[in-house]
Amino acid sequence: MHDYYLTKSDFKVAQTCPTKLYYRKCGYPTLADADEQLSLLADQGYLVEALARTFYPDGRWVGYHKDVESAAWETMEALTDNCTLFEATFISGNKMARVDILVRRGDIFELIEVKAASFNRQENDERIQQGKPNLFRTSRPPDGIISKWQPYLEDVTYQTSILQDVFPRATIVPYLLMPDTSRPCRIDGLHRRFAMRSHHHRSEETLIPASEYVEDPREIRRNPLLVRVNVAAEVEDLLPEVRRQSEVYVNSLIPALKRVKTPLSTACRNCEYRVTDGELRGFHECWGELADVKPHILDLYYVSEAGGRKERLADNLIAQGKAGLLDLPEKELARKDGTTGERARRQRTQIQYTRSNREWASDELGTALDSFTYPLHFVDFETCTPAIPHYRGMRPYDTLAFQWSCHTVSHPGAPARGSAWLQSGDDYPHAHFVGALRRQVGDTGSILVWATHEASVLRQIQAQLSEREGEGSELAVWVGRLLDSGRIIDLNQITLKHYFHPHMSGRTSLKVVADAIWQTNPGIRARFPQYLREDEEALVSPYRALHSVTIGGRDISVIEGLGAIAAYYQMMERTAANATLEAERWRALLLQYCELDTLAMVMVWLHWQELTRQMK
Numbered sequence: 089m090h091d092y093y094l095t096k097s098d099f100k101v102a103q104t105c106p107t108k109l110y111y112r113k114c115g116y117p118t119l120a121d122a123d124e125q126l127s128l129l130a131d132q133g134y135l136v137e138a139l140a141r142t143f144y145p146d147g148r149w150v151g152y153h154k155d156v157e158s159a160a161w162e163t164m165e166a167l168t169d170n171c172t173l174f175e176a177t178f179i180s181g182n183k184m185a186r187v188d189i190l191v192r193r194g195d196i197f198e199l200i201e202v203k204a205a206s207f208n209r210q211e212n213d214e215r216i217q218q219g220k221p222n223l224f225r226t227s228r229p230p231d232g233i234i235s236k237w238q239p240y241l242e243d244v245t246y247q248t249s250i251l252q253d254v255f256p257r258a259t260i261v262p263y264l265l266m267p268d269t270s271r272p273c274r275i276d277g278l279h280r281r282f283a284m285r286s287h288h289h290r291s292e293e294t295l296i297p298a299s300e301y302v303e304d305p306r307e308i309r310r311n312p313l314l315v316r317v318n319v320a321a322e323v324e325d326l327l328p329e330v331r332r333q334s335e336v337y338v339n340s341l342i343p344a345l346k347r348v349k350t351p352l353s354t355a356c357r358n359c360e361y362r363v364t365d366g367e368l369r370g371f372h373e374c375w376g377e378l379a380d381v382k383p384h385i386l387d388l389y390y391v392s393e394a395g396g397r398k399e400r401l402a403d404n405l406i407a408q409g410k411a412g413l414l415d416l417p418e419k420e421l422a423r424k425d426g427t428t429g430e431r432a433r434r435q436r437t438q439i440q441y442t443r444s445n446r447e448w449a450s451d452e453l454g455t456a457l458d459s460f461t462y463p464l465h466f467v468d469f470e471t472c473t474p475a476i477p478h479y480r481g482m483r484p485y486d487t488l489a490f491q492w493s494c495h496t497v498s499h500p501g502a503p504a505r506g507s508a509w510l511q512s513g514d515d516y517p518h519a520h521f522v523g524a525l526r527r528q529v530g531d532t533g534s535i536l537v538w539a540t541h542e543a544s545v546l547r548q549i550q551a552q553l554s555e556r557e558g559e560g561s562e563l564a565v566w567v568g569r570l571l572d573s574g575r576i577i578d579l580n581q582i583t584l585k586h587y588f589h590p591h592m593s594g595r596t597s598l599k600v601v602a603d604a605i606w607q608t609n610p611g612i613r614a615r616f617p618q619y620l621r622e623d624e625e626a627l628v629s630p631y632r633a634l635h636s637v638t639i640g641g642r643d644i645s646v647i648e649g650l651g652a653i654a655a656y657y658q659m660m661e662r663t664a665a666n667a668t669l670e671a672e673r674w675r676a677l678l679l680q681y682c683e684l685d686t687l688a689m690v691m692v693w694l695h696w697q698e699l700t701r702q703m704k
Contacts, residue, residue: 091345093156093184094338099246100239102337106348109337111361111370113345118360134299135282135476136204137188140265140314142305144189147172156184167192180253182338187247189265199251200263200316201244204475206485209315210270224322233322240264241319245326246334262323267484268315273477275307277514280664282476313477313484352378353403354385354392378411383442385411389434389594395420414443434584435594442590447608447699453586454700457693460577463533464497466504466693467525468685469542470678472653479516481556487548489521490656493682494528495690504690506683510675514660516556518549522563535570536689538598539580546571579689587696599648602688603629605695612691619684630688634680637673646677655681 091113094102102109141147150166150173151159159177166173169192176190189200212223221227224237233241244262251260275281281303301308340348352375356362361370372379385402388394394416395401405415418439421432428436441448470491475484482488490511495504509524511517529535537543546567553564570576583596591604605612606619607627613620619630636645646655659674 092341093179093182094334094341096185096243096246099334099337100243102348103239103242103333105350105355105359106337106340107350107374108359108361108370109340110345110347111368111373113341114368116361116368116370117363117366119363120360132475133204134284135279136267136314137202138282138299138301139308139476140189140200140202141174142301142308143312143314144172144174144191145305147174147189149174151175151177151186159186160184170194178247178250178254180250182342183246183250183253183334185247185250187251195258196261197251197255197258198261198263199244199247200265201240201247202265203240205240205264205266206269206475207264207266207315207317208270209268209317212317224319233325241322241326242330244319245323245330248323249327249331249334262319263316264319265314265316267313267475269483269485271311271313271315272481272483273313274311274480276480277478279474279476279478280514350374352406354406357386357391375411378406378409381411383413383590383593385413385415387593388413388416389438390431391594393431394435396423413439430584434588437588438594441588442593445590447590448588449696449699449703450586451703453582453696454703456582456586457696457700460534460536461532461575462497462499464693465529465533465535466495466497466686466689467529467535467537467542468493468682468689469545470649470652470656470682471541471545472656478514481516482552486552487545488517489545489549490517491652491678491682492521492525493679493686494525495686496528496533497690504687506686508679508683510678510682511656511660512663514664518552519557519563522549522553522567526563526566529570531569533575535576536579536693537576538685538689539578543571543576543578579692583692598685598688598692599629599631602691603631605691606630609695609698611698612695615694616687616691630684630691631681634684637677639670639673644677646681652678652681 098109098112101112148166148171151162152175153159153162156177156179160179163173163176163178166176171192173190173192174188176187178185178187187199188202189198191198191200207223216222221231224233224241225231226234241264244264248260248262251258281301282299283302284299336348340346356371356374359371363369363371369379385391385405388402391402399420401416401420405411416435416439418436421435422428423432437448469489471487471489473485473487477484477486478488491509493506493508495506497504507528509521509528511521535542550564550567550571553561553567557564580596580598583601587601589601589604589608591607592600606629613627616630619633621628621633623632631647634645634647636643638644644655646652655674655677659671659678662668662671662674
């Protein structure tokens with residue numbers, strides 16, 4: 089059974105926190121378990137794997153059994169001759185791994201791990217030609233591996249270690265195969281050339297879900313979007329430690345499963361086992377009574393940097409059994425010379441006003457609001473970054489902006505009037521996106537956004553339009569003028585500098601700020617009654633009050649950005665299949681969600697206006 093084996097997925101989880109291996113093997117619930125949107129987005133990884141397999145036309149699937157011993161046995165039978173195998177299974181002691189693509193040529197084994205991670209081949213080649221480390225490494229410390237690449241390289245190292253155990257006399261050459269962000273796509277509608285398939289053994293039920301490229305792969309091979317990178321040097325460096333760590337994890341599985349205790353720290357803040365309901369709650373088992381302390385130390389703004397990165401103030405308090413936000417000594421948040429940086433000032437504000445349970449607004453908030461120029465345009469974009477480019481000329485992970493919403497307040501006291509644009513046809517959308525946006529916001533008035541996302545997207549769209557239509561493209565020129573005009577104002581930055589509410593804890597996302605205001609300002613609720621709903625005698629956030637829509641016999645709602653991306657993929661897929669009714673229902677979900685994103689900014693702005701009037 090899988091439970092007795094340390095799989096490569098087990099190893100990856102244990103590397104983030106050894107205690108999680110116990111929770112994983114025991115089936116403890118995680119925050120992602122009930123998230124259907126995540127499973128829909130995982131399909132993007134399947135597309136990359138399918139694209140990778142087109143470069144190995146002699147490859148065949150092997151060992152897709154539930155019983156891993158049978159799968160490993162079938163793999164070994166297939167390896168008696170030269171071959172290329174997909175999902176080959178190997179066992180060494182109590183360790184097992186399935187290899188995405190394995191190529192055997194005599195005593196040379198190419199182990200190819202497919203990753204949906206962006207890699208710029210051109211930049212990597214230029215660095216090497218200049219005598220610099222490759223993209224995996226940094227010169228500080230000398231030739232150290234960059235942290236973002238560590239999990240990927242440890243994954244392929246773990247597989248290499250098992251293959252070396254099974255074939256000790258063979259030469260193992262490990263590779264990562266990834267989307268190449270330096271290569272533009274030459275095929276329009278590439279994302280429509282895949283179909284989901286499930287491979288199964290004739291005597292067993294389905295085991296391996298996968299995607300398959302269903303058209304002539306020769307065009308893909310002529311214009312490859314993936315790059316294969318030899319990582320033998322990195323694997324050699326990591327191998328001793330990976331072997332040591334994997335033995336530690338194996339010893340926690342046999343002869344009986346036991347939990348490896350990990351010291352509590354601020355790294356636990358984003359633990360996926362931090363669920364709030366049920367009997368099996370991994371975070372609570374680790375933290376015990378400290379898990380339920382309120383307000384919690386892990387809710388501090390940039391908690392890991394409290395007191396300075398080297399001081400580890402919060403971790404030291406946690407080690408002493410203190411997990412309350414108010415346990416943090418404010419004086420230790422200052423620098424040694426007594427000054428405080430922006431993050432420390434925010435931390436001190438959070439602690440002070442959480443202690444007194446009061447809302448805070450700086451004296452400068454009113455001045456910031458007065459700097460806005462009417463008409464005010466509250467704008468939000470919905471975007472995705474598909475690993476497989478959808479349209480000709482786009483590269484892997486290029487931004488695809490598929491929707492915007494805008495609420496415009498034309499003059500003081502005027503109501504906020506909404507408008508929206510959402511991609512309808514399955515063709516390159518950005519000219520239509522920008523054209524419609526230009527008609528809405530024109531050349532006057534402040535454009536109010538939350539965070540830097542919209543400005544960043546516009547820069548990328550400007551570059552795409554210039555590349556597709558030439559530097560003189562009218563829309564690209566307009567985008568450039570807009571970016572240089574100073575019209576775009578980041579309300580998140582205003583929040584960080586000028587506003588805090590105890591309900592926000594250490595977060596400043598739009599949803600959190602808007603909900604804090606919603607819960608405490610009855611005037612705002614009266615102005616937007618369509619979002620007023622109670623659940624078990626408590627007010628729910630406006631996002632939780634959004635209506636669900638029945639699609640395929642299920643009630644579905646879109647209440648956050650990841651769900652919007654998944655809904656967009658579904659809408660376009662149903663549009664391509666001429667399933668008009670279902671496509672329209674997905675469209676309705678997207679429109680109401682994005683509309684609320686801009687109305688939420690209006691709510692925050694109205695509340696701030698009220699606050700500043702009171703202060704005056």
